[in-house]
Structure formats: C-alpha cells, structure tokens
Amino acid sequence: MRSPLPDELLGRPFLGSQAVRTGLLTPGQLRGPAWRRLYRDVYVDARVPVDHRLRGRAAGLVLPPGAALGGRSAACAEGLPLGDDRAAVLVLVPRGVRFSRRGCEVRQVFLPRTHVREGVPGTLPPVTVPQRTAWDIASEPDLVEAVAALDVLFHHHYLQPRHLDAWIAAAPDAPAAKALALADGRAESRPESRVRVRLILAGLPQPVPQYEVWLGRTFAGRVDLAWPAAKVALEYDGAHHAEYGQFTRDRARLNRLVEAGWTVLHMTARDLREKILFAQIVHQLRVALASGGMADSI
Structure with a gap:
C-alpha cells in the first residue's frame, strides 16, 4: 500500500487532480490534514512553511x-x-x-x-526577464519603496544598471527612469536605501552608500552614507546596533572616524518614521555639510 505521503509530492506544490489521476493520492487523502490547499487544485505538504x-x-x-x-x-x-x-x-x-x-x-x-x-x-x-522585472518594480507608485527594491536587485547582481539603458532611452520621462536613476546596488539594507532616497528628495546632495574611511593606511570604518567632500557621514542604527557587542564595536569605530576628521550623525527608524524628527536630521546634515565646505551644494 502506497504511503499517504508520496516522495514525489514532498516539498513542492502539485496539482491535486494530477496526483489523483496518477494514483499518488486518493481524493480522501488529498482532503486530509497531510496536505494544504494553496489555490484551487494546487496543494503542498502541510509541513512546508508557506511564504x-x-x-x-x-x-x-x-x-x-x-x-x-x-x-x-x-x-x-x-x-x-x-x-x-x-x-x-x-x-x-x-x-x-x-x-x-x-x-x-x-x-x-x-x-x-x-x-x-x-x-x-x-x-x-x-x-x-530581469529587465522587465526591474522596470515594473521601478514603475511602482511609491518612489522610495521602488528604489529600495531596485537596490536589492542590483546588490544581489540580479542584473546590472546598464542592462536597462535601452529601456530608459526608450522612455526617459517615465517614472521608472527616475527610480532607476536613484538606485544604488551598494546599499546593504532597505532601511538604508529609504534613508538615502528620502534625503535626496529633501534636497541634499546624493550620498555614497557603504563608504570606507581610512586614517592613513589604517582602516577606520565603513559608514552607511557618506559625503566624502565634507567628511560627513550618516549611520542608520537598526535594532542590531543596540546589542552589547555591536554597541561596543560601533563606539570604537566612531572614535576612529572622529580621529580621521569625520562628523558622524546617527538616525533611527523613529527618525525616519516621524516627519518632525526627520526634518531635524535633514537640518543637522545641512549644517554639517556647510561646515565641511559643501554650502554651495545644499
């Protein structure tokens, strides 16, 4: 007698009608607790996490x-x-x-x-295909979220920006073209991408993501967003920065950055979420950039 969980059906979706037709399952087994219905006539092993x-x-x-x-x-x-x-x-x-x-x-x-x-x-x-996928994501109505998703595509080498040159040339005024112009595969997290795009839309010069700072020949640290000409950096402090070991490493890195002559500001999820706090960060960055010699750029 065949096992109620045939190996051919484990770990992947399958058509219920086909499983019954080929004798892998009976209709009664298909309706049992061992299988989860995902769509009409589409099932999966109930132990498989659904995402x-x-x-x-x-x-x-x-x-x-x-x-x-x-x-x-x-x-x-x-x-x-x-x-x-x-x-x-x-x-x-x-x-x-x-x-x-x-x-x-x-x-x-x-x-x-x-x-x-x-x-x-x-x-x-x-x-x-990747070009169409990226173009459709770039066309999403929320510009900030679209760019954050594009950053993921480029960061994971799903495709390269140059692969979309012909698409942009064919529709240079399309919303997707604007989103693609703001995308940067150097970003390492979507929150950091959101911060970068929000700052650009607020009128600040475009920062460099994941910039390496050196103190002579000594590596001082890598910062989330940098304006190298002014030696100004912005760090997005996610939840992991509150962990004891990470906190200690962050402070040591901050000291090295200050020693290298950099001004480092910090931003949290709350700063990104609340308009007043975000406006304060923008103002503080303007002051720091002006002090660093970039007054003409802001």
Whole structure:
C-alpha cells in the first residue's frame, strides 16, 4: 500500500487532480490534514512553511499560456528577498487573456514572449526577464519603496544598471527612469536605501552608500552614507546596533572616524518614521555639510 505521503509530492506544490489521476493520492487523502490547499487544485505538504515564494511556485502550475509572475513576485521566485508574505502574488497575463485565483493580483499587460522566462513546473514558475522585472518594480507608485527594491536587485547582481539603458532611452520621462536613476546596488539594507532616497528628495546632495574611511593606511570604518567632500557621514542604527557587542564595536569605530576628521550623525527608524524628527536630521546634515565646505551644494 502506497504511503499517504508520496516522495514525489514532498516539498513542492502539485496539482491535486494530477496526483489523483496518477494514483499518488486518493481524493480522501488529498482532503486530509497531510496536505494544504494553496489555490484551487494546487496543494503542498502541510509541513512546508508557506511564504510568498512558495505561493508563487504554486501559482506557476496553473498560469495560462503566455502568463508569468512579475515585479517583486518574479524576483522572489528567483530567490531575492523581496516577497511580502502578506501580499498577493503578482501575475501578468497578455492582454485579452483571462485568469483568476484567490491570492493572486492579475494584470492584463503588454507581455511579449521575449519578456518571459519559462519555468520548471513545481520548482520555478514562468517569470518576467530581469529587465522587465526591474522596470515594473521601478514603475511602482511609491518612489522610495521602488528604489529600495531596485537596490536589492542590483546588490544581489540580479542584473546590472546598464542592462536597462535601452529601456530608459526608450522612455526617459517615465517614472521608472527616475527610480532607476536613484538606485544604488551598494546599499546593504532597505532601511538604508529609504534613508538615502528620502534625503535626496529633501534636497541634499546624493550620498555614497557603504563608504570606507581610512586614517592613513589604517582602516577606520565603513559608514552607511557618506559625503566624502565634507567628511560627513550618516549611520542608520537598526535594532542590531543596540546589542552589547555591536554597541561596543560601533563606539570604537566612531572614535576612529572622529580621529580621521569625520562628523558622524546617527538616525533611527523613529527618525525616519516621524516627519518632525526627520526634518531635524535633514537640518543637522545641512549644517554639517556647510561646515565641511559643501554650502554651495545644499
């Protein structure tokens, strides 16, 4: 007698109708607690954690011809940390093609075959090619969040900015072109990306992410955002900076930066979240940059 958990079905989404048709499961077993229903006719081993990437893989089993995952869902399907587990899976379908699944956001769009990369059923769904994925993310309405996501794409070498030169040249006034102009793959976290973009939109000169400061031949430290011409740095203090060991290392690094002649300001999530506090940081940076000789740039 076949095990109720066939090896062929473990660890990946599958079509329930196909599993029954091939004799791997009975209808009763499929309805049992060993399996979790993700979409109509799509199931997975109930022990498998459900996240955005898994739901994207599952959706790939039921997509109509010519359709693909797009935007953040496409990037997530290929292993990038951009999938929000609470968000619907983005499915792009060619104009005139109808598709609907609960838990999927379906958009009818211009989607030529050259914009789609074919997948492997149950493992990798059809996804948009990297250029289309990046362009669609860059076109999102929230500029700050779009740039933060683009930074992730470039940081993980999903593609290089030059791969989008032709797209920008074809639509230089598109919102996506503005977002791509602000993106920087040197950023190492989305909060840092959000800080950088917010500061630029506030009128400050564009900072250099993850800048290395040297004291002669001695490495003084790397700062989140830097204006090297003024020797001004801004550090985004995330939760891990409060840990004892990290706190001690941060203070030693700060002392070395001061010794190297740098002015270092600090910013927290609360400063980014609250308008008054953010405005204070912007003002303090203006003062520091002016003192460092960049008055003409602010």
